[in-house]
Amino acid sequence: MSPGATWEPFSITESEYENLKNEVQATSIENIQAHSRYADVPFIFDPSFDHLQNRLEWSREVCKKYCAQWMRRVNPEIYGKMDDQTLRKVVEKMTKEMPNKAARPDR
Numbered sequence: 001m002s003p004g005a006t007w008e009p010f011s012i013t014e015s016e017y018e019n020l021k022n023e024v025q026a027t028s029i030e031n032i033q034a035h036s037r038y039a040d041v042p043f044i045f046d047p048s049f050d051h052l053q054n055r056l057e058w059s060r061e062v063c064k065k066y067c068a069q070w071m072r073r074v075n076p077e078i079y080g081k082m083d084d085q086t087l088r089k090v091v092e093k094m095t096k097e098m099p100n101k102a103a104r105p106d107r
Contacts, residue, residue: 021045041073060095067091 012020024043032039044066052058068087071079079087
């Protein structure tokens with residue numbers, strides 16, 4: 001989000017979340033790109049991270065698993081030329097440099 005952006009807090013039920021998730025999964029990336037300037041690649045829904053409650057921990061673990069794949073998809077002219085070992089080192093360095101504490105670690 002851009003600095004200064006605000007929204008009214010809201011909540012949704014588990015059922016509403018599942019319906020929304022299913023709709024997003026069923027929508028083509030081309031359709032999403034028509035409405036979003038940052039829709040470079042399709043979403044990946046991976047329930048293996050659902051148990052993580054801390055946003056920083058979740059980000060770190062997702063990056064370990066998917067960062068190299070995402071980097072190659074979004075910026076193939078740079079990361080597509082790197083061999084797997086070099087790219088793994090780049091990702092490892094990135095995840096190690098992530099701060100250990102977020103401004104609001106409960107989020």
